[in-house]
Amino acid sequence: MRILYVHERFGALAGAEANAFITASELGRRGHVLGLLHGPSTGKNESGWEATFPHRFPVGATDTAAAAARALTEFRPDVVYVHKMADLAVIEALVNRGVPLVRMVHDHDIYCMRSYKYDYFSRRICTRPVGLHCIFPCLASVVKNRDGGFPLKWVSYTEKRREVALNQRFNRMVVVTNYMRDELLNNGFDASRIEIHAPVPRMGDPNLRSSFSDRNLILYAGQIIRGKGVDLLLRALARLKTPFECVILGDGNHKATCEALSKDLGLSDRVTFKGFIPQEELKGYYRECSVVAISSVWPEPIATIGLEVMRYALPVVAFDAGGIRDWLTDGQTGFLVPWSDVDQYAARIDQLLQDKPLARRLGENGLKFVSERYDFDGYIGDLESMFARVVDERSSKVA
Numbered sequence: 001m002r003i004l005y006v007h008e009r010f011g012a013l014a015g016a017e018a019n020a021f022i023t024a025s026e027l028g029r030r031g032h033v034l035g036l037l038h039g040p041s042t043g044k045n046e047s048g049w050e051a052t053f054p055h056r057f058p059v060g061a062t063d064t065a066a067a068a069a070r071a072l073t074e075f076r077p078d079v080v081y082v083h084k085m086a087d088l089a090v091i092e093a094l095v096n097r098g099v100p101l102v103r104m105v106h107d108h109d110i111y112c113m114r115s116y117k118y119d120y121f122s123r124r125i126c127t128r129p130v131g132l133h134c135i136f137p138c139l140a141s142v143v144k145n146r147d148g149g150f151p152l153k154w155v156s157y158t159e160k161r162r163e164v165a166l167n168q169r170f171n172r173m174v175v176v177t178n179y180m181r182d183e184l185l186n187n188g189f190d191a192s193r194i195e196i197h198a199p200v201p202r203m204g205d206p207n208l209r210s211s212f213s214d215r216n217l218i219l220y221a222g223q224i225i226r227g228k229g230v231d232l233l234l235r236a237l238a239r240l241k242t243p244f245e246c247v248i249l250g251d252g253n254h255k256a257t258c259e260a261l262s263k264d265l266g267l268s269d270r271v272t273f274k275g276f277i278p279q280e281e282l283k284g285y286y287r288e289c290s291v292v293a294i295s296s297v298w299p300e301p302i303a304t305i306g307l308e309v310m311r312y313a314l315p316v317v318a319f320d321a322g323g324i325r326d327w328l329t330d331g332q333t334g335f336l337v338p339w340s341d342v343d344q345y346a347a348r349i350d351q352l353l354q355d356k357p358l359a360r361r362l363g364e365n366g367l368k369f370v371s372e373r374y375d376f377d378g379y380i381g382d383l384e385s386m387f388a389r390v391v392d393e394r395s396s397k398v399a
Contacts, residue, residue: 001387003027004035004077006068006094008084010058011042011049015304016106019199020083021045025052026380035075037068037090059090068093079387082170084109088159091166100394101170102387105180107301110167111187113140113155116227117322118298123227125299125321125339129187130160164188171390176302177323195386198326199304200376208312210289210363212356216244218349219289219314221282222305224252224273227298229319231261232342236295238265239346242353246271246293247285286312290359291352294318297340302326307374310366315359317348327373333366 007020028034035055050056057071068090072080079100085091086109094101108117111130118125119138126138134140135157145153167173168189175181176198184194218237224230230248237246248258248271255273262271292309294300299322306316307327316334318324319341330336335348352359 002033002078004075004080006037006082006085008039009042010038011046012044013042016084037071065089065093072097078391095166095169100390102172103170104174111164113160114143116298123297177326179323180301197382200374200379212290215288216290216353217288218244218246218291218293219285220293221249224250224255226254229295229297230258233293233295234262236342236346240350242350248273251275289314292316296321300324307370310370313363313367315362333369334362
């Protein structure tokens with residue numbers, strides 16, 4: 001099968017890029033022919049991307065619809081697999097050509113003008129579909145400009161509705177959790193065109209288990225941005241009755257604020273901000289970790305870090321935000337705490353630090369769950385089957 005991937009970047013960067021690269025690499029190994037319609041390079045792992053996608057079609061700054069048309073004409077794909085692509089001229093060119101289309105929904109970009117589905121001031125999760133309330137009272141037409149230059153930029157409500165309408169014409173929308181499926185349904189997408197294919201985390205080391213030592217190490221790994229709720233994690237740590245050490249891995253624009261808060265809360269001697277570290281170095285922390293903290297207050301599509309640490313039989317404590325409840329069952333694989341409830345969050349961490357047999361048991365339950373439910377070969381096989389169905393359905397309509 002000839003599969004044309006579509007993504008707004010070329011190279012490694014974050015979760016969306018990792019998913020595109022890993023799935024394409026395996027599909028190529030299985031004999032499929034891979035092409036890529038892409039935006040600018042990230043400058044990371046370009047050689048790997050070039051090897052995985054032998055047929056490449058860059059999208060320039062102008063006439064992007066023509067670039068999409070050229071890719072379709074020259075590559076002649078059986079199916080197009082769109083990841084992140086905000087350029088509606090590209091999306092419209094793909095839709096109008098009539099080629100079988102599949103879209104991977106990584107986040108809330110398609111149907112949320114702010115892209116993160118919660119109120120900027122209160123951080124309360126938004127449960128409404130895109131509509132006029134996005135303009136008022138949400139004021140989502142004015143958002144932070146992450147591309148440099150002026151700090152704010154304008155988002156068109158009309159264009160956002162157009163984006164939703166274009167994506168509703170895709171043959172399949174691939175989501176990672178039931179929560180994300182419900183978000184699409186809430187925005188008027190056809191239920192028969194939505195499929196759940198949860199990404200599979202990196203395999204753990206079968207010989208690595210935590211010592212659950214008296215060090216009482218609490219680990220956070222991820223971006224340090226406001227939606228990740230690291231400030232709430234710090235406030236919970238300040239309430240703990242059990243001696244502990246917390247290591248916070250990652251970086252982001254909320255890091256300085258959180259470092260200052262940690263100092264104000266008197267946590268400087270127990271909380272360490274380490275920044276980003278290589279993946280292999282994480283294992284050293286996994287060997288000592290007693291609990292992994294996921295403090296997101298924005299509605300996470302899935303939070304794959306939780307699935308990853310469960311590969312190492314580590315218990316997780318997380319707020320009930322977005323798709324996390326798809327894999328974290330309260331009292332079985334960790335603790336799922338009511339959204340933003342700092343007191344209960346602290347109590348659950350205390351419970352695991354004081355009861356190491358419980359922490360170990362919940363961790364082993366998590367390992368069993370993730371090993372049975374998230375199988376990489378099955379994941380890729382399901383994608384292949386979906387592509388084949390979409391192609392067959394399109395062929396039947398044409399015939």
